[in-house]
Amino acid sequence: LDLQHASEILHKNHYGLEMVKDRILEYLAVLKLQLDKNKNAGDGGQSMRAPILCLVGLVGTGKTTLAYSIAEAMGRKFVRIPFGGMSSALELRGQSRVRPDAEVGLVMKAMRHAESKNPVILLDELDRVSEQARGDIMGVLVELLDPEQNAAFTDHYLDYPFNLSEVLFVATANNTTHIATAVLDRLEPIQMPSYTxxxxxxxxxxxxxxxxxxxxxxxxxxxxxxxxxxxxxxxxxxxxxxxxxxxxxxxxxxxxxxxxxxxxxxxxxxxxxxxxxxxxxxx
The missing domain is CATH 1.10.8.60 (Helicase, Ruva Protein; domain 3)
Structure with a gap:
């Protein structure tokens, strides 16, 4: 983990947004210290939970592109899960194999595409889920984004707990009105300012x-x-x-x-x- 390199990538792709960049670099610094400490101790040690960032801002202010830059700066794989118009919580959680049309949920598909245990997963347009399924989807997100619970996230199709605690989740939203309070409580909202x-x-x-x-x-x-x-x-x-x-x-x-x-x-x-x-x- 090279902080200087990460900082250069963030500055190369985005102008301004110092608060967001500082938050990422702080997380990387803590991660680096822990890795060094664990290496010296010779054990797995306590793993650092990744911050769950929520970039809130108007259209065109660079929320999605910043998520790409975060993954590049950290040297991690990047996967995007679009929430726009999502109409069922089963799309996230997968469907039981009892059903004839059963398939794995989007979260486990993202892990499969990333082929890595610690990718950056972008939860894009979190406030754009369809009205009738909002309650169910927010219920799944509460588990997905809670560091105490996502160490054993169970997909209905796999029916086996999977550890998502090393994944860095980045959510984006145009406003937080339609995001449940329990979900917002687990996010770190970062305001993306309009440009002068x-x-x-x-x-x-x-x-x-x-x-x-x-x-x-x-x-x-x-x-x-x-x-x-x-x-x-x-x-x-x-x-x-x-x-x-x-x-x-x-x-x-x-x-x-x-x-x-x-x-x-x-x-x-x-x-x-x-x-x-x-x-x-x-x-």
Missing amino acids: DQEKIKIGKDYILPKLLRQSGLTAQQLQVAEDVWPKIVRPLGFDSGIRSLERTVNGICRKVARLIVEGKGQSFSVTSDNVKEFLPSY
């Missing part, structure tokens, strides 16, 4: 533009964006809490430039305040 215009400009320049240039097959020389144009790119249609609108806008500029180059109308283009209307159709 200054932060979006920084993210657009240093993160989004280089990524989209690579995806579009362009180089930094072929498309240059002037400094004074960024405020117009960030807010062409009013306020947006996340960065998805910004990503779509920059993507549109990249596609336009790619087409102009392929049509032979030039080899390099610069977006300035004079010609911004040509590249930003919605501005």
